[in-house]
Amino acid sequence: MVLKGNCVIAQSGGPTPVINNSLYGLIEEAWKKEEIAALYGALYGITGLLKERLIDLKKEDIAVLKGLRYTPGAALGSCRHRLKAEEYPRLLEIFKRHNIRYFFYIGGNDSMDTVYKINRLAQEEGYEMRVVGVPKTIDNDLPGTDHCPGYGSAAKYIASVVRETGLDLKGMLSQNRVTLLETMGRNTGWLAAAAMLAKRSPEEAPHLIYLPERPFNIDKFLSDVKVVYQEYGYAYVVVAEGLKDINGNYIVAEESKDVFGHRQLGSGLAAYLKNAIEGSLPVKARYIVPSTAQRSSMLYASRTDAEEAYLVGKEAVSLACQGLSGIMVTLEREKGSPYLCRVGYIDVAQVANQEKSVPLEWITPEGNFLTRDFIEYALPLIQGEIQVPFAGGLPDYAKLNVERK
Amino acid sequence: MVLKGNCVIAQSGGPTPVINNSLYGLIEEAWKKEEIAALYGALYGITGLLKERLIDLKKEDIAVLKGLRYTPGAALGSCRHRLKAEEYPRLLEIFKRHNIRYFFYIGGNDSMDTVYKINRLAQEEGYEMRVVGVPKTIDNDLPGTDHCPGYGSAAKYIASVVRETGLDLKGMLSQNRVTLLETMGRNTGWLAAAAMLAKRSPEEAPHLIYLPERPFNIDKFLSDVKVVYQEYGYAYVVVAEGLKDINGNYIVAEESKDVFGHRQLGSGLAAYLKNAIEGSLPVKARYIVPSTAQRSSMLYASRTDAEEAYLVGKEAVSLACQGLSGIMVTLEREKGSPYLCRVGYIDVAQVANQEKSVPLEWITPEGNFLTRDFIEYALPLIQGEIQVPFAGGLPDYAKLNVERK
Structure with a gap:
């Protein structure tokens, strides 16, 4: 009709x-x-x-x-x-x-x-x-679709930047031996997970990836970073902006909410973790916050x-x-x-108003990396x-x- | 011989x-x-x-x-x-x-x-x-040379990212109407200045650029941001990591120093300015910290x-x-x-151990932008x-x- x-x-x-x-x-x-x-x-x-x-x-x-x-x-x-x-x-x-x-x-x-x-x-x-x-x-958090237009490009951006800044980190002996990269993604870890696509060998960046799908524990995090740092002399860590603790509270978020009732993210998680690392390990950390660059780089x-x-x-x-x-x-x-x-x-x-999360079975038991399932899912998209x-x-x-x- | x-x-x-x-x-x-x-x-x-x-x-x-x-x-x-x-x-x-x-x-x-x-x-x-x-x-802070290899590429990166994230900012009505981008550059403003290359019209990003070559005053800064925000409904601001106050003290820097006695920068200036903006204007700000991505993007x-x-x-x-x-x-x-x-x-x-600064006469009297001289200098390099x-x-x-x- x-x-x-x-x-x-x-x-x-x-x-x-x-x-x-x-x-x-x-x-x-x-x-x-x-x-x-x-x-x-x-x-x-x-x-x-x-x-x-x-x-x-x-x-x-x-x-x-x-x-x-x-x-x-x-x-x-x-x-x-x-x-x-x-x-x-x-x-x-x-x-x-x-x-x-x-x-x-x-x-x-x-x-x-x-x-x-x-x-x-x-x-x-x-x-x-x-x-x-x-x-x-x-x-990439819309349900009912295998993936969302826009995700593949941002995933490719994250993976490329991790590869490039990973080369920078590896190639540069200085006090700064930990690099943190904070991705967007609100309550899901799809974008942080995409960093994994950069990796081809155990030593290559990224070494650790943390998603909001699993409760974040700062002590476990610091212990993970220490292990990697002791192994390679440096560590590349990717965190999703929306990390939450065991009680479901954001690790770092602003008090204010947007019109849809979402708390504002992307402000300070990386800085908080940098300070935590420097307070716990004899190493300096720096952070990369691509923010809107990850959704606008053609x-x-x-x-x-x-x-x-x-x-x-x-x-x-x-x-x-x-x-x-x-x-x-x-x-x-x-x-x-x-x-x-x-x-x-x-x-x-x-x-x-629904959110689709990264399947829990795609996250390693340690909660700090992804399985091959994620690569099979994401690689064709980039x-x-x-x-x-x-x-x-x-x-x-x-x-x-x-x-x- | x-x-x-x-x-x-x-x-x-x-x-x-x-x-x-x-x-x-x-x-x-x-x-x-x-x-x-x-x-x-x-x-x-x-x-x-x-x-x-x-x-x-x-x-x-x-x-x-x-x-x-x-x-x-x-x-x-x-x-x-x-x-x-x-x-x-x-x-x-x-x-x-x-x-x-x-x-x-x-x-x-x-x-x-x-x-x-x-x-x-x-x-x-x-x-x-x-x-x-x-x-x-x-x-780009080595004396004795017109410019330094490496600068042109990082300048092109900064200008491109400002153009792209400037489109993102302009195109998106939300609470976040101020974008801050923090560049590297240590005590000189060459990299921050490069953002200017992105601009083709008064409304386009960036609107304000602050270099360490001129003392930074937070009240003047907030007043500048307010003027731009009132004019366009949004503001894109670029700051060099090494901004200093009238007494020559870094606005934000860590206590520790590297082996050459340099204070560690790139940690918190953008966050500090974001908070200052949000405390002074009815608007949310977000920040982009490209960090090592600006020196490793091919x-x-x-x-x-x-x-x-x-x-x-x-x-x-x-x-x-x-x-x-x-x-x-x-x-x-x-x-x-x-x-x-x-x-x-x-x-x-x-x-x-010498540093070459951006010539003061290339900085506008207001101290928040560059003159055409800078474009003539930098444009061929990108x-x-x-x-x-x-x-x-x-x-x-x-x-x-x-x-x-």
């Missing part, structure tokens, strides 16, 4: 290097569809939609749109915003006024909650529309990831035009090798590189009209 | 992405010289030399040696070590035993002190040898820099074979454009990229025999 109308695409949550690949896939596919007339981008996610900050994507230069495939950051702008009850009527009014019948939201767990609510709202109000979530998160992005991000965007449009709504597009991996992945979908209610054009010595990224004024 | 004998090459101080380009240039040129017989690499700088940890570089695979041109980290191993009086006789004994007549030390300020001392030692003891320093430091390395690093290595051998000793190779820039740079040399006594081979999704770096066991 063909539903004619206009379309809005929006981006939400933390950007990934390939979030604009999904945007491009959505635009390309929606442009082709006869039932979709106007093709809008909402600036800054749902917050821009509420303010009717819509741009006409068909007025963009085709070359610029293609450039989105190698441009990090959220090209339309993104947000963290939990829909308030009083905003629902406003939202529906905007959909109606612009005859918006297709809404695509590229985002993570929290954004899927928004997709779920908007779809339910439209149903309750008898306004026919198709609302589809497009998965995106470097954290030079370390994975072509496999970019391609999949593009495909889930295209598939979202196909599924919506087939009449589906209230779903999230997924990636379904075939068993065995070679690596093969297809697109599928899942009821977004099963995804919203394959291939992306050609980034340079101008004047720096990456030359695409800019939509709204950016160029 | 031809001096026949063997040769030792060693690397010292913090690695750079292109430190092995200098190593390759030295090897390639020394290999050609009839007066140079054995070609040794000392492992871990002067400390390895003192332990006679020498490897025969002519036994390395040519393909591996060529691979040094895209391999970060110190391939021979590096160190920080201040020669003690009692080590001098030992050193001379080793030189004599192995008939070492050529010693090339790739390093920064502290290493040039070692070059100076070894040259003086040999002269005093009447042992004829040629001792030449090959400049290397991402800090994907962001500059081809110009790599080429110059290679050339200073070759030139060191040429000058030594011409009879020069106790010198450091330099880069001399021609005035005007296009950019042209030749190799030269300087008496190492003029370099040892031109061109290096092709890094990948295998299995990750950079595939070269390994000398000693690494491969």
Whole structure:
């Protein structure tokens, strides 16, 4: 049953290097569809939609749109915003006024909650529309999909940086003989685990990896570091920002919470552990906190990831035009090798506000490293590189009209 | 006057992405010289030399040696070590035993002190040898040379990461509306200044840059951040690790000192400023601490820099074979454009333990940004990229025999 109308695409949550690949896939596919007339981008996610900050994507230069495939950051702008009850009527009014019948939201767990609510709202109000979530998160914590677009690129970044800074550490006899790298990932350890991909021999970095999936014990940690340091004369340690103690409390987190009730992470865990190491061992430690660089580096992005991000965007449009709504597009991996992945979908209610953790059986009994299972899972996701054009010595990224004024 | 004998090459101080380009240039040129017989690499700088940890570089695979041109980290191993009086006789004994007549030390300020001392030692003891320093430091703080091999690549890394994480910041409406990036650079601001290269418009990152060359005042800093935040709704701030107050005291540094008497930096400045911002403005800040990633990322390395690093290595051998000793190779820039740079040399006594700062007239009167002069200086240094081979999704770096066991 063909539903004619206009379309809005929006981006939400933390950007990934390939979030604009999904945007491009959505635009390309929606442009082709006869039932979709106007093709809008909402600036800054749902917050821009509420303010009717819509741009006409068909007025963009085709070359610029293609450039989105190698441009990090959220090209339309993104947000963290939990829909308030009083905003629902406003939202529906905007959909109606612009005859918006297709809404695509590229985002993570929290954004899927928004997709779920908007779809339910439209149903309750008898306004026919198709609302589809497009998965995106470097954290890789969305359930219902083998992995999340964005993860492969951030994983490749983490593994590459560990390899490079591991060479730096190994090659440099100084007081600084312990390197700590703190990854993002909120309550899951997918990103920290990715560091393991850098390792080819026992002596190579990383030596220790700690994930939030297992309770963190500082004494065990210090004893682990000591063992490695005594063995090799140096130690490379990777920690996930969301490490928790046996009682489920973050080792280091801020008091304040974001709009979704999440405590702010990424502020001080590495420094805390550095001090603990220096207080316990006769060695200096230094820390690397890549922070948002791990989700915005295009030079370390994975072509496999970019391609999949593009495909889930295209598939979202196909599924919506087939009449589906209230779903999230997924990636379904075939068993065995070679690596093969297809697109599928899942009821977004099963995804919203859920977190998928690293399976406990993939973590070694000692709780400080991963098993081969993780490599089999993650290695295919980091394959291939992306050609980034340079101008004047720096990456030359695409800019939509709204950016160029 | 031809001096026949063997040769030792060693690397010292913090690695750079292109430190092995200098190593390759030295090897390639020394290999050609009839007066140079054995070609040794000392492992871990002067400390390895003192332990006679020498490897025969002519036994390395040519393909591996060529691979040094895209391999970060110190391939021979590096160190920080201040020669003690009692080590001098030992050193001379080793030189004599192995008939070492050529010693090339790739390093920064502290290493040039070692070059100076070894040259003086040999002269005093009447042992004829040629001792030449090959400049290397991402800090760019060596006097006597227009710029230092290693700087261009780290500058390109900083500018690229600021551009990428600047896109991330701009594109993401959340509580985190201030990004702080802390660069290395010890007492000089060359690396922090490089962030400016990312900027093409007033709104683009970075908005504020603070260098150790100007006294840092926290109240002025907070007032600057506030102005930017009010103008754009976000602020991107770059700080050099070595910021000092009006009395010349580091804003944040550890009590302990390294062997050269330098206080340990890179530990907590960004966190301190984040807290100051959050205590003063209604906004959250996050920080990026690239640490050793800024000196080991080959994907962001500059081809110009790599080429110059290679050339200073070759030139060191040429000058030594011409009879020069106790010198450091330099880069001399021609005035005007296009950019042209030749190799030269300087008496190492003029370099040892000295620091070259960013000229004060290149810093804006407000003390929070750079003038166009800096761009004219730095932009040519970041031109061109290096092709890094990948295998299995990750950079595939070269390994000398000693690494491969």
